[in-house]
Amino acid sequence: GISLSPLIDSQDEYQKAVAIICGSGLGMLADALSNQDAFKYSEIPGFPHSTVQGHAGRLVFGELRGKTCVCMQGRFHMYEGHSLCKTTFPVRVFKLLGVDTLIVTNAAGSLDDSLRPGDIMILKDHINFPGLCGLNPLCGPNLDRFGPRFPAMSGCYDAGLRRIAMEIGKQLGVAEVMTEGVYAMVGGPNFESIAEARLLHRLGVDAVGMSTAPEVVVATHCGLRVFGLSLITNKVVKSYDDPEAVDHEAVLAVGRRRAQTLQSLVMELVSRLDINNNTGPDQEGALTETCPDDLISTGHTEALQLSEAGSDVSV
Ligand SMILES: O=P(O)(O)O[C@@H]1C[C@H](O)[C@@H](CO)O1
Numbered sequence: 001g002i003s004l005s006p007l008i009d010s011q012d013e014y015q016k017a018v019a020i021i022c023g024s025g026l027g028m029l030a031d032a033l034s035n036q037d038a039f040k041y042s043e044i045p046g047f048p049h050s051t052v053q054g055h056a057g058r059l060v061f062g063e064l065r066g067k068t069c070v071c072m073q074g075r076f077h078m079y080e081g082h083s084l085c086k087t088t089f090p091v092r093v094f095k096l097l098g099v100d101t102l103i104v105t106n107a108a109g110s111l112d113d114s115l116r117p118g119d120i121m122i123l124k125d126h127i128n129f130p131g132l133c134g135l136n137p138l139c140g141p142n143l144d145r146f147g148p149r150f151p152a153m154s155g156c157y158d159a160g161l162r163r164i165a166m167e168i169g170k171q172l173g174v175a176e177v178m179t180e181g182v183y184a185m186v187g188g189p190n191f192e193s194i195a196e197a198r199l200l201h202r203l204g205v206d207a208v209g210m211s212t213a214p215e216v217v218v219a220t221h222c223g224l225r226v227f228g229l230s231l232i233t234n235k236v237v238k239s240y241d242d243p244e245a246v247d248h249e250a251v252l253a254v255g256r257r258r259a260q261t262l263q264s265l266v267m268e269l270v271s272r273l274d275i276n277n278n279t280g281p282d283q284e285g286a287l288t289e290t291c292p293d294d295l296i297s298t299g300h301t302e303a304l305q306l307s308e309a310g311s312d313v314s315v
Pocket residue numbers: 022023024025052075077105106107108188209210211212247248251
């Protein structure tokens with residue numbers, strides 16, 4: 001397998017790691033990492049392949065303002081045909097590697113007229129529509145060493161990190177384009193019909209996308225602290241008189257326009273993380289586990305092969 005030893009040479013240092021998942025067109029967040037070491041997903045056993053334009057398909061390790069980071073340059077979506085276990089597989093790998101805090105980002109369409117393309121919505125909560133219908137990555141035998149059978153999801157977006165992010169927004173002079181809101185995940189890959197958009201709006205959804213919620217469910221299950229943000233890339237069409245129609249290229253273009261701001265925001269947030277204060281489950285020993293048979297036998301990963309631990313962890 002591929003040695004991930006650069007990441008975990010010092011377990012003490014690695015306990016302070018932060019993981020970042022880049023949304024559509026937001027892969028440039030990884031460019032901010034120094035001392036990079038990158039692996040293509042296709043080289044990592046157990047990782048699905050990224051098939052979506054704007055998702056490079058690389059796992060990038062490095063440092064951000066002195067903190068060890070691992071960054072998914074490209075995520076996996078249910079609509080690509082991956083099982084939810086596969087789409088969230090990297091989150092469990094992060095946990096096993098000793099990651100403490102997960103930053104999830106996505107591109108999303110706004111239902112709320114006050115949210116405009118280019119705005120940044122800090123996730124206060126989510127509605128996991130596939131999850132409500134039983135499409136949940138936690139379905140199947142519970143993996144007790146990751147977390148409980150019935151995990152709470154209230155408070156899954158850390159209030160302290162949300163507050164810090166808003167403060168940083170003020171410092172960076174972008175507070176007027178930042179707000180908190182509720183993200184809803186739908187299955188995609190089609191964008192919403194007008195009736196669906198109206199329904200989401202009535203339900204109190206601020207922004208809609210096709211990812212993130214399953215990752216956050218799995219991260220919360222295993223005690224990771226989570227911060228999430230949506231880059232609003234388009235307005236969701238809610239009127240039969242509106243001739244506009246969203247497309248993926250427009251989504252990516254807004255990402256390019258906001259690249260610098262998002263990078264600055266994430267870098268500053270990472271620099272302020274008080275990582276060892278996370279009160280999630282004890283992570284001691286995560287790196288000294290051998291091959292997690294339960295993950296494989298329950299089909300939760302299908303191919304996770306963390307061979308030996310310590311500085312020899314490989315996937
Ligand atoms: O990976 P994210 O959730 O940022 O991607 C969004 C949802 C679809 O994958 C794509 C549509 O343009 O952007």
